[in-house]
Amino acid sequence: MTKIETESFAEYILVEHRWIVVMVALLPISALWKLWSTFRNYVVFKMNSAPKMHDRKVKDVQKQIKAWLSGDRSTRLCTARPAWQAMSFRQGLYKKTFTNIRVNLVDVLEVDTENMTVRCEPLVTMGQLSRTLEPLGLALAVVPELDQLTVGGLVMGTGVESSSHIYGLFQHFCTQYELVLADGSVVTCSKDENPDLFYAVPWSYGTLGFLTSATIKVVPAKKYIRLEYHPYNTLSDLAQQFRAESLKENPHQFIEALQYTKETGVLMTGDMADEIGDDGKYNPIGKWYSEWFFKQVERHLKKNRSAVEYIPLRDYYHRHSRSLFWELQDIIPFGNNPIFRYLLGWLMPPEVSLLKLTQPEAVARLYEKAHVIQDMLVPVEHLEKSIEVFHKEIEVYPIWLCPFKVFNHPGQLKIKTKADWQMFVDVGVYGVPKAKGYETVSSTRAIEAFVSQHDGFQMLYADTYTTHDEFRRMFDHTLYDRVRDALPHCKEAFPEIYGKVNRNVRK
Ligand SMILES: Cc1cc2nc3c(=O)[nH]c(=O)nc-3n(C[C@H](O)[C@H](O)[C@H](O)COP(=O)(O)OP(=O)(O)OC[C@H]3O[C@@H](n4cnc5c(N)ncnc54)[C@H](O)[C@@H]3O)c2cc1C
Ligand SMILES: NC(=O)C1=CN([C@@H]2O[C@H](COP(=O)(O)OP(=O)(O)OC[C@H]3O[C@@H](n4cnc5c(N)ncnc54)[C@H](OP(=O)(O)O)[C@@H]3O)[C@@H](O)[C@H]2O)C=CC1
Numbered sequence: 001m002t003k004i005e006t007e008s009f010a011e012y013i014l015v016e017h018r019w020i021v022v023m024v025a026l027l028p029i030s031a032l033w034k035l036w037s038t039f040r041n042y043v044v045f046k047m048n049s050a051p052k053m054h055d056r057k058v059k060d061v062q063k064q065i066k067a068w069l070s071g072d073r074s075t076r077l078c079t080a081r082p083a084w085q086a087m088s089f090r091q092g093l094y095k096k097t098f099t100n101i102r103v104n105l106v107d108v109l110e111v112d113t114e115n116m117t118v119r120c121e122p123l124v125t126m127g128q129l130s131r132t133l134e135p136l137g138l139a140l141a142v143v144p145e146l147d148q149l150t151v152g153g154l155v156m157g158t159g160v161e162s163s164s165h166i167y168g169l170f171q172h173f174c175t176q177y178e179l180v181l182a183d184g185s186v187v188t189c190s191k192d193e194n195p196d197l198f199y200a201v202p203w204s205y206g207t208l209g210f211l212t213s214a215t216i217k218v219v220p221a222k223k224y225i226r227l228e229y230h231p232y233n234t235l236s237d238l239a240q241q242f243r244a245e246s247l248k249e250n251p252h253q254f255i256e257a258l259q260y261t262k263e264t265g266v267l268m269t270g271d272m273a274d275e276i277g278d279d280g281k282y283n284p285i286g287k288w289y290s291e292w293f294f295k296q297v298e299r300h301l302k303k304n305r306s307a308v309e310y311i312p313l314r315d316y317y318h319r320h321s322r323s324l325f326w327e328l329q330d331i332i333p334f335g336n337n338p339i340f341r342y343l344l345g346w347l348m349p350p351e352v353s354l355l356k357l358t359q360p361e362a363v364a365r366l367y368e369k370a371h372v373i374q375d376m377l378v379p380v381e382h383l384e385k386s387i388e389v390f391h392k393e394i395e396v397y398p399i400w401l402c403p404f405k406v407f408n409h410p411g412q413l414k415i416k417t418k419a420d421w422q423m424f425v426d427v428g429v430y431g432v433p434k435a436k437g438y439e440t441v442s443s444t445r446a447i448e449a450f451v452s453q454h455d456g457f458q459m460l461y462a463d464t465y466t467t468h469d470e471f472r473r474m475f476d477h478t479l480y481d482r483v484r485d486a487l488p489h490c491k492e493a494f495p496e497i498y499g500k501v502n503r504n505v506r507k
């Protein structure tokens with residue numbers, strides 16, 4: 001790994017032996033925090049007190065905006081959620097200069113089993129939501145994997161997971177948003193009510209207003225996922241099958257693939273099941289002692305044999321959470337060792353927010369120079385070409401492959417077809433690049449150019465090195481600009497999306 005200059009002994013320990021800090025402090029604090037919030041959520045939800053409080057909390061947001069309106073309005077607005085708590089990789093520098101609006105809305109408001117929707121406040125996390133819905137026999141149509149992702153962040157950014165080839169991105173299965181706008185008013189929008197605003201909100205990164213609730217579709221859930229593993233030894237075979245499975249008329253409910261080298265990978269297809277069948281073994285991958293999921297999947301590749309397993313529902317939904325995909329192996333190198341797992345596995349994973357909070361400058365420099373975190377979204381027909389380009393420019397494995405539909409809706413994600421939808425694939429690369437000649441800016445820019453030329457998009461929680469013009473070419477701003485022009489005080493209160501995601505405003 002690239003060596004980075006450290007400035008003090010403490011910094012040396014934090015960089016070279018980060019696991020010490022993680023084990024001694026972060027893991028126990030994370031566990032206490034999780035336990036407390038689980039208990040608190042349970043009590044609030046059972047007492048059903050949240051809906052009554054909601055209006056009061058929305059009024060508090062309005063009050064803060066009205067205070068800004070009556071001032072000199074020399075600063076812009078963003079949420080007060082500290083940068084270290086957010087999942088976005090970089091810290092937003094604008095948090096220090098903008099007026100911070102507290103949107104402390106943390107509750108699941110209502111589960112409507114008739115219309116099969118759940119109404120949530122923006123700080124509800126995916127872990128909290130899957131835990132609330134499971135006993136009711138329900139699940140979100142798509143469950144973005146990491147526990148700490150929030151409804152607000154996923155609506156304003158995006159969310160994708162292994163059922164997205166049916167339901168699309170997070171925005172595609174949200175039916176209504178409630179927002180407080182820059183003039184202090186509260187509006188709701190859906191495909192029938194204020195449709196322009198409804199379609200412009202996703203990917204707007206909080207630059208149209210503050211989200212105070214979202215109504216999201218839920219689906220019936222069963223106890224297990226029956227998961228098939230199919231190893232492949234050539235890229236073309238894997239890609240062909242990946243496409244065929246995603247585009248089938250009646251596809252499996254879950255599809256993802258992990259690519260372990262340029263040519264080899266494992267395609268996984270899953271369906272919900274009420275019982276454990278006798279065609280496969282039971283595998284509770286979420287147990288504290290179980291091996292990291294991506295390592296288990298790799299074993300199927302080594303055996304070079306298809307297999308079937310039955311996995312408990314929540315274990316499946318959060319299958320990459322305990323190892324933060326494969327990122328934790330760089331932070332706790334022995335995290336997958338059986339002795340560690342049996343003794344301390346129940347403390348995993350450390351909270352991402354606490355990791356961010358304790359990240360020293362030197363680690364940030366190291367990640368900047370020799371670590372890639374990117375999700376590129378490309379039409380599925382370009383899968384092979386994308387892997388080849390990623391291999392040439394970056395060479396990081398495993399690669400996460402997840403198919404998803406982009407529906408032909410108005411908004412920033414404009415697809416180049418007249419059909420109702422187009423199938424895309426999320427190519428996720430997380431790790432230390434091994435490609436010869438890798439250099440952060442030029443290599444990332446080469447990939448961004450490839451994605452743009454192939455009518456794709458970049459996920460914006462990671463770093464973007466596009467220029468303003470390139471960014472506006474990747475994301476269609478026609479509707480977004482129109483909505484910003486029409487909403488009173490909007491342009492005064494919020495920068496453009498690029499003003500919140502480009503490298504100059506992110507540390
Ligand atoms: C900065 C920050 C802000 C946060 N803000 C919020 C917030 O606003 N609202 C919020 O709800 N959460 C918040 N969280 C916490 C977040 O919800 C949890 O990190 C996440 O939901 C944990 O989910 P999990 O699926 O990993 O839980 P699990 O891993 O399933 O459980 C975590 C712990 O709870 C125990 N547990 C699980 N289920 C139960 C149960 N039914 N009864 C008792 N114990 C149980 C487990 O044994 C385990 O020790 C925040 C976290 C951070 C770091
Ligand atoms: N599986 C997946 O799909 C994964 C998705 N992600 C990405 O992570 C991000 C979500 O992380 P999370 O920590 O939840 O969100 P963040 O706190 O990072 O918020 C993301 C953006 O949404 C805005 N936002 C959040 N809440 C509100 C609100 N109530 N009103 C207005 N704007 C709001 C934020 O604005 P502000 O800057 O003002 O706070 C910010 O620009 C998304 O970008 C998502 O794409 C990451 C990993 C996996």
Ligand SMILES: CC(C)=CCC[C@@H](C)[C@H]1CC[C@@]2(C)C3=C(CC[C@]12C)[C@@]1(C)CC[C@H](O)C(C)(C)[C@@H]1CC3
Pocket residue numbers: 087088089145160324325327352355356359363367373375426428430459
């Ligand atoms: C669309 C999908 C599935 C995206 C998965 C994204 C994950 C791999 C990302 C989300 C948050 C993320 C950027 C993070 C990190 C790794 C990659 C993560 C987990 C780490 C833990 C790397 C180490 C860093 O020091 C630091 C702690 C700041 C970050 C925190 C966020």
